[in-house]
Amino acid sequence: MLEEKDFLRYSRQIELEGFGSKGQEKLKQAKVLIVGVGGLGSVASLLLVASGIGKIGLIDKDKVSLTNLHRQILYRESQIGEEKVEKAKANLRELNGDCQIVAYNEYLSKENAESIIRDYDIVVDCCDNFKTRYVINDACQRLKKPFVYSAISDFEGQVALLNCEEDSVNYRELFPEESLLSKEETKNKAVIGVLPSIIASIASNEVIKFLSNYTEHSLKNKLLIFNIKNYNFNIFEL
Numbered sequence: 001m002l003e004e005k006d007f008l009r010y011s012r013q014i015e016l017e018g019f020g021s022k023g024q025e026k027l028k029q030a031k032v033l034i035v036g037v038g039g040l041g042s043v044a045s046l047l048l049v050a051s052g053i054g055k056i057g058l059i060d061k062d063k064v065s066l067t068n069l070h071r072q073i074l075y076r077e078s079q080i081g082e083e084k085v086e087k088a089k090a091n092l093r094e095l096n097g098d099c100q101i102v103a104y105n106e107y108l109s110k111e112n113a114e115s116i117i118r119d120y121d122i123v124v125d126c127c128d129n130f131k132t133r134y135v136i137n138d139a140c141q142r143l144k145k146p147f148v149y150s151a152i153s154d155f156e157g158q159v160a161l162l163n164c165e166e167d168s169v170n171y172r173e174l175f176p177e178e179s180l181l182s183k184e185e186t187k188n189k190a191v192i193g194v195l196p197s198i199i200a201s202i203a204s205n206e207v208i209k210f211l212s213n214y215t216e217h218s219l220k221n222k223l224l225i226f227n228i229k230n231y232n233f234n235i236f237e238l
Contacts, residue, residue: 149171
């Protein structure tokens with residue numbers, strides 16, 4: 001139930017037509033898992049914690065490095081060498097102490113995916129490799145959990161809402177050739193620094209819309225592709 005301070009803190013959201021206190025209450029009751037707290041996940045976690053999500057899980061095994069800081073705006077120079085999920089949790093708690101934040105200092109794998117994902121209402125894919133995306137997809141399918149797919153490379157980003165209903169497209173239908181994609185995956189992680197914030201904002205918006213039933217014009221069964229170089233937005237029906 002919303003408290004008096006919630007009505008003040010989230011007043012700009014609550015005032016939205018079609019959202020209101022009911023929408024905010026749904027966010028407060030919601031549990032969101034963010035897989036990867038790098039370029040996409042660091043921004044998505046900031047936005048979702050700020051929005052009033054009740055519980056957020058963060059899973060990542062990496063440490064903060066100097067090369068992260070041009071795009072992973074959750075972290076600070078003083079935190080280089082520290083575990084990402086622990087620093088993310090500490091920084092996010094300063095933003096919103098009412099949000100329960102759970103840190104998983106491990107990689108998501110076939111062995112742990114179901115036990116972790118089971119406790120959440122929706123998963124946000126903010127990872128940087130195809131293997132983990134298939135793990136997310138397969139676990140979400142078995143558990144009947146929706147997930148928001150997001151990805152970035154060079155000047156381009158993608159977002160889709162997958163596995164959210166019986167007739168919803170899943171990641172394997174979108175990208176069926178797992179072995180082919182894995183072979184093509186390279187060590188090149190080039191990306192313009194502002195792109196993760198844009199794509200993570202769109203992904204976070206999908207999460208908020210889904211959880212609050214504010215779903216008009218959602219990305220269910222659609223793939224959004226944005227190119228920051230020429231500012232082209234394209235949405236494809238799946």
